[in-house]
Amino acid sequence: xxxxxxxxxKSTASKINWYRLNxxxxxxxxxxxxxxxxxxxxxxxxxxHLRDWNPNYSIVRKVNIVPSLIGLNNETAIVDVMMNxxxxxxxxxxxxxxxxxxxxxxxxxxxxxxxxxxxxxxxSEHIEERIIFKNLNRLHLNEAKQAWVIFSDAYALMLIFLAxxxxxxxxxxxxxxxxxxxLVLIGFLIPLFFIFYS
Numbered sequence: 001x002x003x004x005x006x007x008x009x010k011s012t013a014s015k016i017n018w019y020r021l022n023x024x025x026x027x028x029x030x031x032x033x034x035x036x037x038x039x040x041x042x043x044x045x046x047x048x049h050l051r052d053w054n055p056n057y058s059i060v061r062k063v064n065i066v067p068s069l070i071g072l073n074n075e076t077a078i079v080d081v082m083m084n085x086x087x088x089x090x091x092x093x094x095x096x097x098x099x100x101x102x103x104x105x106x107x108x109x110x111x112x113x114x115x116x117x118x119x120x121x122x123x124s125e126h127i128e129e130r131i132i133f134k135n136l137n138r139l140h141l142n143e144a145k146q147a148w149v150i151f152s153d154a155y156a157l158m159l160i161f162l163a164x165x166x167x168x169x170x171x172x173x174x175x176x177x178x179x180x181x182x183l184v185l186i187g188f189l190i191p192l193f194f195i196f197y198s
Contacts, residue, residue: 102115
């Protein structure tokens, strides 16, 4: 339709700005993923180093010197001294002589005591849970309930959206070309390198 002035009438319907919509979604989904990303990143570092440490438990070692233990030859008396030395209340799971002068006791909670009859030293190894790491690792390794598996799949889809939407944040000279495109390519090449050359 042409108005009296001879110009075409402009449509009152505003066009959707897809770049702005993409940026807004990228921003909001990014905020939503911050907490989840920290959970997976921290626990990921923890489980990557299983050869170096136990991310779920720590071992606390203590040593007491008990002179009355030296030369003691009654196993029941030795066990009593060992238990009383660290005020242990757990039930004994098993015990054995690792050598002629060294008795080892294993407790129900996974801790153990070792007595050396030559030096009178009693060593305690007590296992403590790393509560935060242990629970984060359970989530990371999908050892939680099925509902978490579904939610972690949703999180993976959100990461895919963040990665792809980042390519279309802006247009023109700021689009992923040149140096930015090279960075994207390097991001693909790094995992390929470790797949084929490690």
